Amino acid sequence: MKCVAYIRVSTDEQAKHGYSIAAQIERLEAYCVSQEWSLIDTFIDDGYSAKDLNRPQFKEMMNRIKNENIDVLLVYRLDRLTRSVLDLYEILKILDEHNCMFKSATEVYDTTNAMGRLFITLVAAIAQWERENTAERVKLGMEKKTKLGKWKGGMAPYGYKIVNKELEINEDEEPLIKYIFHLSRTLGFYSIAKKITEQGFTTRKGGDWHVDTVRDIANNPIYAGYLTFNDPKDSKKPPRQQTLYDGQHSRIVHREEFWSLQDILDKRRTFGGKRETSNYYFSSVLRCARCGSSMSGHKGSQGVKTYRCSGKKAGKKCTSHIIKEDNLVSTVLSSLEVITKQIIGDTTLNNISQQKITELENELKLIQKLMKKQKVMFENDVISINELIAKTENLRLQEKQLTEEIYNYQKANNTDTEEIKVILENIHSLWNDANDQERKQIISTIFNQLVIDTEDEYKRGTGASRKIIIVSAK
Incomplete structure (x- = not known):
């Protein structure tokens, strides 16, 4: 046989x-x-x-x-x-x-x-x-390790290396991670991948950078000191929709910087990435006073940059005009003294915000102290691993909520206010020396929203520049 x-x-x-x-x-x-x-x-x-x-x-x-x-x-x-x-x-x-x-x-x-x-x-x-x-x-063992803040195993993400089964920062790769986070605030992921490849950066395997790899880095909470344990279907969700655990590894980026970038990326997901990363300075903040729609950038005749109401473009009844970018820039720069008062706000309100930040920071320190106490109790066999996980999960949720609340207050208070003041005091020299992306960043730093109108009703085919009115600024 x-x-x-x-x-x-x-x-x-x-x-x-x-x-x-x-x-x-x-x-x-x-x-x-x-x-x-x-x-x-x-x-x-x-x-x-x-x-x-x-x-x-x-x-x-x-x-x-x-x-x-x-x-x-x-x-x-x-x-x-x-x-x-x-x-x-x-x-x-x-x-x-x-x-x-x-x-x-x-x-x-x-x-x-x-x-x-x-x-x-x-x-x-x-x-x-x-x-x-x-x-x-x-799988259960990996989940428990993650909840304790330990690396669950597998290949280390770019920027880290495995030493004694734990994550340590890879000093050769760390600078590129920070560079990608910096670029992601103003550039799209495709542009970043192309830029860093042209500058001679290669992947671990020596290849070119891909848009998906850059996107994964910018959205990965591990660089801010978090760990995740998600179902495969949830692994690609934005960080705010994932369950995050406090990791024991060193952070490559500050958590404030990470969540600040997520605010920008969330806005791109909502409104479209091209609008947020284009070279139209006002495309992410400009709104039409007549119908409330956003205003998007378009290339006019002879390559002139203009803005028009997206609601009107979609068929909405709106009598707004097409706005030339040069005209809008001149109007905004000449009106900064009035705009400053709207943006900076009342000093008394800022003082109240600072008091609230202090209260929240003290509450956050107490939560973190309790979490450390639970870990010490586990290490001394006072409580079991299941009790540790159960007691710290609620504390981690409170920590996350407090961190976000503190960040939102800080964003609306001292840090951004001081940055805006410096920009406003030096706006003309900064503007003249800046490139398109830097100018866009200046506008997005000063404004969350800029509502504009024109003095006249819509008239077709005149070709004359209309006087722009700044209705409100935030």
Whole structure:
């Protein structure tokens, strides 16, 4: 009888159970001699799991069975062939169709009758259960490590390296991460990928940077000291929609910088990335006073940059005019003294905001102190890992909410106010020396919203510049 032998082994199995390739070959060759079978070929998949049939030598063997009248398929054990009940059914079906028997050298199976088929199916089901149960235990262990702030394992993200199973900053890669975060505030991810590739930066594998890789870095909370443990379907969601845990690793970017960037990226997702990263200075802040719609940048005749109401473009009844960017810039720069009072606001309100920030910071310190206390109790065996996770999850949620609230107050108070004051005091020199992206950043720093109108009603085809009225500024 013509026989083919199939051998599969993983490094882990070889170490734990001694299922070496040499040992399996020796046992199968001896079995063929004892049965007086002719072993015509041996197929070996080294380092492949039995979770599926996507194995090169297995596929080659099945093709031989289909085309060369093989009488017997011999394995050392059933789990060398498969650990999936459905895959086993598929294999046995093919063997039946081509009159090929199945035999294990260490187990008694007879696939020619119903009882033998039932027995082999039960064994395969147990093997599948064992594999899936192991996978669940591994997943649970990884989840617990994440909730404790430890690296769950796997390849370190760009910017980090693994030292003693924990994340440490890779000093060679850290500068590029910071550079990407800086560029992401004003440029789109495609432009960043192209820019850093042209500047000579390469990936770990020496290749060019891709837009998706840059996007993943800008949206990855790990650089701000967080860890995540998400279902695959949730892994691509924005950071604010993920469950974040406080990691023990060092941060590459400050959390304030990270969440500030997420505000910008969230706005791009809402309004469209091109509008937020284009070279039209006012495209992300400008609104039409007549209908309330946003105003988007467009290239007019002879390449002149203009703005028009997006509501009117979409068919909304609106009598707004097309605005030339040069005219708008002149109007805004000449009206800064009035605009400043609207933006900076009352000093008394700022003082109240600062008091609120102090209160929130004290509350945040108390929450963080409680979290550290829980970890100390766990390390001293006062509470179990499950109690630690249960008690700290609510504290982490409070920490996240307080951090965001503090950031929002700070954004509306001293930090941004001082930055705006410096810009306003030096606006003319800054504007003249800035490029398009820097000018756009100046406008987006000063304004969250700028509502404009024109003095006259709409008249078609006059070609004359209309006087622009700044209705409100935030």
